Amino acid sequence: MDNLPNLKLGDDCKQVKWMRCLLLARGYAPEDLYSFSFDDELADTVQRFKAAKNVGDGPAWNKACWIAILS
Structure with missing residues (x-):
């Protein structure tokens, strides 16, 4: 999980599609x-x-979000 990126509003990449x-x-x-x-x-x-999931607020997608969605 260390290689999963932080994503934010405005990003345009394949990892955003994975998140979707x-x-x-x-x-x-x-x-x-x-x-x-x-x-x-x-x-x-x-x-x-x-x-x-109680993993913070705001729209940024971080490591805690990846862990929560993959668990």
Whole structure:
């Protein structure tokens, strides 16, 4: 898990798509599953996930989020 990146609003990469797929698998359906962009809609989904899992606030996706979603 040490190689998983921190992601933030505005990022555009394949890891954002991985995050979208994992969020869908955990019941947090992002609107555009196939997008590589960390946009405002995804930030809202991330904040709902983080609140439910108690892994901080704000839209940034970090190591604690990866651990929570992969556990």
